[in-house]
Amino acid sequence: MKELGRLVLLLLGVVLITTSCEDDFAAAGSNLVNDNNFDALLYDASQIEVATKPLIKMQSNLLNSYSIGFYNDGVYGDYSASILTQLKLQNPSPSFGAYPALDSVILSIPYYSRPIGQNEDGVQFKLDSIYGNNPIDLEFYRSNYFLRNEDPEDDYEPQAYYSNQQETFEGYLDPQPFFTVEDFKPSPLKVSYREVNSKGEFDTILASPRTRIELPREYFQELILDREGSSELLSDSNFRNFFRGLYIKPVNTSGAATTALSLLDLRSEEAKIILYYNTSEVEDPSEEEIEQKEYSLLFGSNIVNVINTDNQTIPTGDGIYLKGGQGSMGVIDLFTDPSELETLRDSDWLINEANLTFYVDENQISEDHNQPQRLFIYDVKNNRVLQDYTFDVSANDNNPLKSRLIHLGRLDEDDNGKRFYKLKLTSYVSDIINKDSTNTRLGLMVSNNVNIFNPVKVEVEGEENVDEDYQLEVVPSPMLLTPQSTVLYGPDAPEGNRLKLNIYYTEPN
Structure with missing residues (x-):
């Protein structure tokens, strides 16, 4: 009984202490809310400024993936994407035997895909990052533009090539394409093809979905096999100077605006041009004296996405206009009233959560409309992600669509059917208020992979009068590979749709 009495007294003490602690906090603010299992007050009167920034050009030779085709947008118009790439030798000074004969030449590039099930035909796949299902033509040109690794005009820093250089690059193409693919359209079906094994025999390979285009044998016979022992194949640098680039250009034969855009994994080890050939050491060989071999041309370190935005328009107005590709982004300035920020810093608030909620302009x-599922926000001044991004425990490297959902909430819908994005900036805002961290501009854009930052150089409209330390100089590279777009309400929109910085806090007496 004594033990039971002591236990009851202990529990009463805990209740009294908890009640005393709760009484130490005063109710100050606009509203009392319950969120994330804590009672907190809401402050949502902070001044915010947002500006839409159209992109003039974007560095496009350091991407993880590359797009090809057309994208038509009901709000922003349409654009096209071409690819310029170097090729490199599988190995320098190749030997093809005394009597080589080219059998076939195959361009093989994997699509982004994932298995979704299995039936009597085996594993079934779904294509990712494929927009539209309309057929287009693809033209293949030899380029005579030399892609440098270093820029002699910038103290030999790594050379940057940009999305808006179509006119320059196409001025160096051969007059006619050496090959044209008609009615190109990605397929989700797995592929079957032959591959030479270590014994010189062909194995049948089943692989994930990819484009496999048969290129003209005569062209590559003269380009590669007939040049065995030549200076052009002596080294990669010699070959890059001899064959300076391959340019792949989409062609829309329908005459009407169309959507047929594919994201290609050109950085994959499986992306290459494969030359299948027979060879022997005698002029008139028997079947036993013929060897089956293959030799590959790989995609070089310099690959450039080239974007044509002649038919694209970035609207103007009070909204926030976000367009992927060489489109537009938003720049956000928080706490634009210095006296307000000073007052907040004197408040000694405990910041429980801070977020920006962006409502879609329906x-x-x-x-x-092909609405993007994710937005990305980052520190413009320091060209880096926010702390909230770094410490987001929901990071998922294997599934970008479901990664970092705490910081970068997916497209959602409220009880009234209004779509919105909620981006949590708790650490960022807390550091500004409680640690006197520098308030900086924030960049906002669409993204097809929030796991990738990979900043690349950019030039945008309207930055001429911005302080040099705060100018927008880089953006995350996935923006260029995301054709989707949206329009969001800004801070001047009517109540209920208005962009606000919502700060949930508790305040001690």
């Missing part, structure tokens, strides 16, 4: 974006 008047400009229809329900069937």
Whole structure:
């Protein structure tokens, strides 16, 4: 009984202490809310400024992936994407035997895909990052533009090539394409092909979905096999100077605006041009004296996405206009009233959560618009992600769509059917208020992979009068590979749709 009495007294003490602690906090603020299992007050009167920034050009030779085709957008118009790439030798000074004969030449590039099930035909796949299902043509040109690794005009820093250099690059193409693919359209079906094994025999390979295009044998016979022992194949540098680049250009034969855009994994080890050939050491060999071999041309270190935005328009207005590709982004300035920030810093608040909630402008974006699932926000001044990004425990390297959902919430819908994105900036805002961290500009854009930052150089409109230390100089590279777009309400929108910085806090007496 004594033990039971002591236990009861202990529990009463805990209750009294908890009640005393709760009484130490005063109710100050606009509203009392319950969020994330804590009672907190809401402050949402902070001044915010947002500006839409159209992109003039974007560095496009350091990407993880590359797009090809057309994208038509009901709000922003349409654009096209071409690819310029170097080729490199599988190995320098190749030997093809005394009497080589080219059998076939195959361009093989994997799509981004994932298995979704299995039936009597085996594993079934779904293609990712494929937009539209309309057929287009692809033209293949030899380029005579030399892609440098270093820039002699910039103290030999790594050379940057940009998305808006179509006119320059196409001025160096051969007059006619050496090959044209008609009615190109990605397929989700797995592929079967032959591959030479270590014994010189062909094995049948089953692989994930990819484009496999048969290129003209005569062209590559003269380009590669007939040049065995020549200076052009002596080294990669010699070959890059001899064959300076391959340019792949989409062609829309329909005459009407179309969507047919594919994201290609050109950085994959499986992306290459494969030359299948027979060879022997005698002029008139028997079947036993013929060897089956293959030799590959790989995609070089310099690959450039070239974007044509002649038919694209970035709207103007009070909204936030976000367009992927060489499109537009938003720049956000928080706490634009210095006296307000000083008052907040004197408040000694405990910041429980801070977020920006962006509502979709349903008047400009229809329900069937290809709305991006994710937005990305970053520190413009320091060209880096926010602490909230770094410490997000929901990071998922294997599934970008479901990664970092705490910091970068996916497209969602409220009880009234209004779509929105909620981006949590708790650490960032807390450091500004409680640690006197520098308040900086924030960049906002669409993204197809929030796991990748990979900043690349950019030039945007309207940065001429911005302080040099705060100018927008880089953006995350996935923006260029995301054709989707949206229109969001800004801080001047009517109540209920207005962009606000919501700060949930508790305040001690």
